[in-house]
Amino acid sequence: MDFSPEEREAIYRVIRARRDIRRFTPQPIPEEALARILEAAHHAPSVGFKQPWNFILITSEKIRRRIKQGFERVNAEELARLEADERKELYSRLKLEGIMESPLNIAVTCDRRRDAPFVLGQRPMPDTDVYSTCLAVQNMWLAARAEGIGLGWVSILDTKETESILGLPDHVQLVAYLCIGYPVEFQSEPMLQQTGWKSRLDLNRLIYRDTWGN
Ligand SMILES: Cc1cc2c(cc1C)N(C[C@H](O)[C@H](O)[C@H](O)COP(=O)(O)O)c1[nH]c(=O)[nH]c(=O)c1N2
Numbered sequence: 017m018d019f020s021p022e023e024r025e026a027i028y029r030v031i032r033a034r035r036d037i038r039r040f041t042p043q044p045i046p047e048e049a050l051a052r053i054l055e056a057a058h059h060a061p062s063v064g065f066k067q068p069w070n071f072i073l074i075t076s077e078k079i080r081r082r083i084k085q086g087f088e089r090v091n092a093e094e095l096a097r098l099e100a101d102e103r104k105e106l107y108s109r110l111k112l113e114g115i116m117e118s119p120l121n122i123a124v125t126c127d128r129r130r131d132a133p134f135v136l137g138q139r140p141m142p143d144t145d146v147y148s149t150c151l152a153v154q155n156m157w158l159a160a161r162a163e164g165i166g167l168g169w170v171s172i173l174d175t176k177e178t179e180s181i182l183g184l185p186d187h188v189q190l191v192a193y194l195c196i197g198y199p200v201e202f203q204s205e206p207m208l209q210q211t212g213w214k215s216r217l218d219l220n221r222l223i224y225r226d227t228w229g230n
Contacts, residue, residue: 030162033202037166038111040118040197049163050120053196056159057124062148064136068128069152069191072182074121082181083173083193084115091172106213113170118195123178124153129187149191156194166199 019027054071062068074080091112098104115121126149138144153169160167170193179190208214224230 030158033204034157034161035166035199035202035206037168037195037197037199037202038114038207039200040114040166040195041200042117042119043198044119045165045197049165053156053159053163053165056155057152060148060152060155062151063138063141063144064131066131066135066138066145066148068126068130068145069149070125070127070188072123072125074123074182075119077116079181080115080121083121083178084113086173086177086181087113087115087170090174094172103213106211110207110211110213112172114168114195114197115170118168118197120196122156122192122194122196123182123190124149124156124192124194125184126189126191127187128189146189146191153192153194160196161202164198166197166202168195169193170195 057069057071058067060069074083095104095107098107126146128145130145135145157167173193175190178193179188182190184190203210206216209216
């Protein structure tokens with residue numbers, strides 16, 4: 017066996033203990049830990065080994081303030097989409113980002129043109145470079161958790177506006193806007209489950225054999 021039972025258990029433990037983090041302490045991330053987390057991202061699988069990702073490390077208060085303003089606006093739009101009931105009231109109380117508190121924000125992007133025109137495996141499924149970038153994000157998320165560092169994904173943003181704030185060229189797409197730092201705590205279950213917004217689905221009901229349905 018390549019991995020001892022303890023090592024295997026550690027992987028599953030990291031997967032289960034990973035959380036989306038929205039509350040951070042101001043403690044900076046050590047450079048070496050950040051390097052390991054980015055290295056983990058860079059070892060993700062990618063279509064045709066395209067490695068379509070870039071990582072924009074954002075500490076500028078001015079840029080983060082603009083991103084946060086965008087979040088506030090889009091979040092208000094989301095709130096407005098909900099009927100005036102308990103769910104709306106709950107939504108209004110949820111903390112859904114840590115843009116200003118976290119010591120670092122990272123925008124993970126996908127260069128749609130990298131290696132053009134021939135990327136092995138991409139033409140039949142054109143979005144596979146974006147999927148590959150998501151896998152890099154998941155590697156970061158797990159590596160960060162193993163380091164005791166928290167990561168939160170913020171998608172309550174206007175994509176075009178955020179891409180423009182970050183100065184992305186047209187062929188580079190924003191995939192993930194991340195907040196990263198030491199968390200106030202790692203909770204044992206998702207915050208959305210804890211607050212009663214939504215529970216984890218029963219896995220057995222999600223597995224089909226051979227074709228859709230049973
Ligand atoms: C693509 C994508 C986008 C978002 C998220 C995740 C992913 C994968 N999540 C986090 C999400 O709510 C969280 O993963 C689930 O609630 C499950 O909780 P744990 O990640 O297990 O803690 C998230 N959370 C949040 O507070 N604000 C957000 O804008 C988003 N956006």
